Amino acid sequence: MSSQHPSIKENWFTELSDEHFPGQGFSLKVERILHHSRSDFQDVLVFESSKYGNVLVLDGIIQCAERDEFAYQEMIAHVPLFAHGNPKNVLVIGGGDGGVIREVVKHDCVEKVTLVEIDKTVIDLSRKFLPGMSCALDHPKVKINLCDGFQFLRDVAHAAIDEKYDVIITDSSDPEGPAEAFFQTEYFELLKAALNPSGIVIAQASENVWLNIDYLRRLMRIAHSVFQKADYCYTTVPTYTSGQLGLIICSDDCRLSITKPQRHPSKREQDALKYYNPEIHHASFILPTWAARLINDRNANE
C-alpha cells in the first residue's frame, strides 16, 4: 500500500490538529486506502483500518469508524427522539454517511425524515464503503436534499419550505470548513424557527469537556440565549479525540425534561439498539464536578 495521504505515514493514519487539540494525537493502523479525493467542499479519505473497520475522514478528522460509530449515531439520535413524546417529522442536517438516519427510522412513530447534506461525495462513498451506515438512505420514510443546511433552514424560516420539525439533529463536521456556520447564534435561531412548539434540537458540539471547555461554555451560552432549555450530554467513542464527544440539546418547551426519556423503547426497539438505553440517556448528562460547574455556570465571565 502506498502512503497517498498526508496524514498517513508508514501505514498509520494520525489525527493531529494544532488548532483544536494541540499536543495530542490518535492513530489507527491502515490496511489500505479505499478512497482519497478533494470534493467541492473538503478533503475526503476512506481507509480500511486493522481493528476499527472502514474509517471516513474529512479534512484530516475522523468522522466515523465502522466498529464504534453506533455509539455516536445512537446517542445523537435516540436522546432527542426518546426525550420527545411523539416525534413524527425529523430533520437531519449533515450526516450524509446515513448513520443517524439508520437510527431515526427505528422509531415506529417517525413518519418522515429529511436529510440535508451539502456534499454528495459523502453519501456516495458511504453507500460504497460504509454499507452498515448507509443502509437506510433509501428507506421509504427518508427524503434526501443535497444542499447547504444553513440555507435550508433559512428557507424554512422564510416559509419557502412549508414544514416544521419535531426533532432536528445537527450531525455536522467540526466548525471549520463547510460546517463553520453551524456553531453560531444565527444557526440556533434558525433551528428554533424550524421547530414545532414542543420540538427538540440536538447538535454535535465538536468538543468535549477535556479539550476545549471554554468553547463549550460559549456554545452553551449561545444555546441558552436562544432556547428556554439547553443541556449538555456526551457519548463515549474511542476514535473521537479524547474518547468522547459532547452533544448540546435544546428545547423551548419548559415542561420537557430532556435529560430523561419521555418514552421508553419497546422491546423490539431496544433489541435493535447497541448503546442507548433509558439509564444511559440520563447518565450521559451527569458530568464530573469541575466540568458541570463550568458548563452550567451561565453567569461566569470569560
Add this chain to the structure above:
Amino acid sequence: MSSQHPSIKENWFTELSDEHFPGQGFSLKVERILHHSRSDFQDVLVFESSKYGNVLVLDGIIQCAERDEFAYQEMIAHVPLFAHGNPKNVLVIGGGDGGVIREVVKHDCVEKVTLVEIDKTVIDLSRKFLPGMSCALDHPKVKINLCDGFQFLRDVAHAAIDEKYDVIITDSSDPEGPAEAFFQTEYFELLKAALNPSGIVIAQASENVWLNIDYLRRLMRIAHSVFQKADYCYTTVPTYTSGQLGLIICSDDCRLSITKPQRHPSKREQDALKYYNPEIHHASFILPTWAARLINDRNANE
C-alpha cells in the same frame, strides 16, 4: 531534546501495544525527558508534555499525566470510600505516585492508610516530578510499605500482619510485569481475606469496554466467584487508551449498594473534589447496552 526513549520519536511519545490494543495508538507531544531508567522491576520514563503536564510511563504505558490524573485517582478512591458507611482503615496496593493516597486522606473518618508499593523508584520520582500527586505521602495518617502487594496480602491472610481493612484499593499497573498476579483468582481471595466484614475492594481493571471486553468478563467472573457482590464502573481519562478505564468493585456485604454512595460528601469534602460527586458515582456504573449485557452475563459461555 534528544530522543532517549524507544517510544519517543521526533519529540512525540506514542503508546502502542500489539498485545493489548493493536491497531491504535495515542501520542503526546514531549517538551523534554525528565527521567529515564530501568528500575529493578520496570522501564520508568517521566517526561514533560506540551499540554498534559508531567507524565509518568511504566513499561511504555502511560500511568498518569498531571492534567487529567484526578479523574482516575478520585474515582478509584471515592467510589469505594463513599460506598462504605464509615471507612477507618484503608489499604492501597500500588499507586506509589501518591495520587490515590492524596484522595483517601480527604475523608475525615479515615484514621489510617497503608500504602504498599513494590518499586521505590516510582515514589522517589513522584516526589520529584509529580508534587501535586505525592503531596500526601508524608501525611501523618499514611504508612508506606516497600514490598510486593501480593506478599503483603499473604502475610495478612496468614496473620503475620494482624490487621483488616475497610477499603482496599488496587492501584496497580497493567497485568504484565510486576502487577501480573493482581488479576487472578488467588489475588481476589487474598483481598477478601484482608477485608473487614462490610469491607469494599476496588481494582483498576486495566481494560475498558471498547478494548478487551472478553478480558473484563473473565475478570468479573473471577470477582463474582470470590465475592457476594461485584460491579463494574469506569472513569473517563483522556490519556488512557480509548479515553476511559474500567474499575471492578466488590464486597461480601449483601446489604450494601455499592453503585450508590452510602455517605454524601460534606460541603468541605465536595469542595476539595474536581471529578467525583454522588451523581457521577451512580452514573459511572451505567454502561452502553451491549457492554452491560456482556459484562453482567455471568452464565455466558466463552
